[in-house]
Amino acid sequence: MSLYVQAIVNGFLVGGVYSLMALGLSLxxxxxxxxxxxxxxxxxxxxxxxxxxxVTAGVDPYLSILVxxxxxxxxxxxxQKGLVNRILDAPHEMQILLMLGVALVLENVALMVWxxxxxxxxxxxxxxxxxxxPIVFDxxxxxxxxxxxxxxxxxxxxxxxxxxxxxxxxxxxxxxxALLVGTDILKVFTLAFGIGAACVGAxxxxxxxxxxxxxxxxxxxxxxxxxxxxxxxxxxxxxxxxGGLLVGMSESLxxxxxxxxxxxxxxxxxxxxxxxxxxxGLLGSGR
Amino acid sequence: xxxxxxLLAAAGAVLVFLPFWVPSTWQNLLITTFYYxxxxxxxxxLGGYAGQLSLGHAAFFAIGAYTSAVLASQYAISPWLGxxxxxxxxxxxxxxxxxxxxxxxxxxxxxxxxxxxxxxICRLIALHLPLLGGYTGLFINFTPNPxxxxxxxxxxxxxIALGFLAAGSGIVWLIQRSKLGAYLVAIREDExxxxxxxxxxxxxxxxxxxxxxxxxxxxxxxxxxxxxxxQPNTVLHINHSVDIMIRPIVGxxxxxxxxxxxxxxxxxxxxxxxxYFAGGMAGLSVVIYGVLLIIVVLFLPRGVYPTLAHLMRRRxxxxxx
Numbered sequence: 001m002s003l004y005v006q007a008i009v010n011g012f013l014v015g016g017v018y019s020l021m022a023l024g025l026s027l028x029x030x031x032x033x034x035x036x037x038x039x040x041x042x043x044x045x046x047x048x049x050x051x052x053x054x055v056t057a058g059v060d061p062y063l064s065i066l067v068x069x070x071x072x073x074x075x076x077x078x079x080q081k082g083l084v085n086r087i088l089d090a091p092h093e094m095q096i097l098l099m100l101g102v103a104l105v106l107e108n109v110a111l112m113v114w115x116x117x118x119x120x121x122x123x124x125x126x127x128x129x130x131x132x133x134p135i136v137f138d139x140x141x142x143x144x145x146x147x148x149x150x151x152x153x154x155x156x157x158x159x160x161x162x163x164x165x166x167x168x169x170x171x172x173x174x175x176x177x178a179l180l181v182g183t184d185i186l187k188v189f190t191l192a193f194g195i196g197a198a199c200v201g202a203x204x205x206x207x208x209x210x211x212x213x214x215x216x217x218x219x220x221x222x223x224x225x226x227x228x229x230x231x232x233x234x235x236x237x238x239x240x241x242x243g244g245l246l247v248g249m250s251e252s253l254x255x256x257x258x259x260x261x262x263x264x265x266x267x268x269x270x271x272x273x274x275x276x277x278x279x280x281g282l283l284g285s286g287r
Numbered sequence: 288x289x290x291x292x293x294l295l296a297a298a299g300a301v302l303v304f305l306p307f308w309v310p311s312t313w314q315n316l317l318i319t320t321f322y323y324x325x326x327x328x329x330x331x332x333l334g335g336y337a338g339q340l341s342l343g344h345a346a347f348f349a350i351g352a353y354t355s356a357v358l359a360s361q362y363a364i365s366p367w368l369g370x371x372x373x374x375x376x377x378x379x380x381x382x383x384x385x386x387x388x389x390x391x392x393x394x395x396x397x398x399x400x401x402x403x404x405x406x407x408i409c410r411l412i413a414l415h416l417p418l419l420g421g422y423t424g425l426f427i428n429f430t431p432n433p434x435x436x437x438x439x440x441x442x443x444x445x446x447i448a449l450g451f452l453a454a455g456s457g458i459v460w461l462i463q464r465s466k467l468g469a470y471l472v473a474i475r476e477d478e479x480x481x482x483x484x485x486x487x488x489x490x491x492x493x494x495x496x497x498x499x500x501x502x503x504x505x506x507x508x509x510x511x512x513x514x515x516x517x518q519p520n521t522v523l524h525i526n527h528s529v530d531i532m533i534r535p536i537v538g539x540x541x542x543x544x545x546x547x548x549x550x551x552x553x554x555x556x557x558x559x560x561x562x563y564f565a566g567g568m569a570g571l572s573v574v575i576y577g578v579l580l581i582i583v584v585l586f587l588p589r590g591v592y593p594t595l596a597h598l599m600r601r602r603x604x605x606x607x608x
Binding site for chain 1: 414570
């Protein structure tokens, strides 16, 4: 029994950072209707940047999210401004192709720079744990959860309270309406993609203390982000958050109940069930 | 019309003699081009004409490949027959996915993800099925027996791939001319409006999906007996679903020539990046390929064939633009 509780706790903690990653995807899709197939690869770039800062300058990955978040923000904004903005009125499938091309480039440039071997950020506290009753808590996972929660809250406040945030939400709710009241929609797009990318870049850095990674790690996280966003409800902030926690827990439980190599199947089955019985997602409202 | 037929006959004659003139590496390139054009044509029925983008066609492909391979090795059934069993199974799976998805009105992004999830579930299951060889994969013994879909040399495969492509394109041509084709295009252009006009959108989407899946599965059998090795992480991988859908989109989804032109163009780009950049650092050739793909999308955002057709129409005096 305690094995399962332990799995749920671990999954919940990892789920927090999944939520942050999915919030980024949800924001990008919500505003531009672009499916970011390079989402996981942008995350991997955040991870490598943290790794590089840690190895060369000894910067703690929890500190380097400031750098990686900003760097991946620029990357995302550049992709939107330089590429996606140019083909806004092309058929929908062309945007998918474009993002697949971006994903190929990002993954394989990482392969050229860092090679295929998995990397690990070995902090001094990587293996620290503490007990709460019969449950073990990994210190890095708790810290990551806390920071991911703080960043998600920050994003929420930004979207709700600031003018820029309101512009982004307006563009997401009603693009033509936003245009009519004079919103510079291309600028909003660039900003929104940048912020979505920054979320996933920071999420990547936050995972480095407990997750080894390689250039091919990205695809798994791209697909996981898709799952979470659908499960939680497209365009729903709280939905992406709850979805992240759910997928984290279901993967963790799946690894215990089934074999570890089958853990992903739990979240896929969850996805199929959601698509069938509540296609708008757990917390989504209509489509 | 006569000009068109003449061109078609000339192209046919060239294609028949081509494999005897070119070196064997080129034969391989041509086979891959035809074969992916065929798969693109199968994808095109659902993704191009009906506008339901699928990112899970690797599942149908793998069902075709594995079914014929297992039937041949375990029950000594010729792949020439087994391939149709595979096609039937793939059509069944597509009807299952389609029933679930279309019944609940899943569209666009949601449908893409349903197909992706279905393919991923298949991949994870296949990895854990001893019958399919799991992680080691499934090897097919080579016995150069045409009845076993096995041939010495590349030339027979060339003609089979070409035959697949011709037949697949013929089927798509027939669909395009039929009522079914008109319904599918109507669904793609405006599903609600066609529903309101009395088109049974559920039914026609299901037909398109089953046809597309069955044809894809037939292509899977060809792959199994061309490569002699099946591994879930290659044949059932998302990247393989991407490989199947990318060519018709580049060439122009929803047109007959789109998948063919797209396949030729991407094969050329892929070969170019492999030839000139594969010797360098690992990953460089894929980066070049990715950059070329992005350039193609930016410069031909409507696809190769629609852009060409547009140019041709503009040049012809009196032609509508």
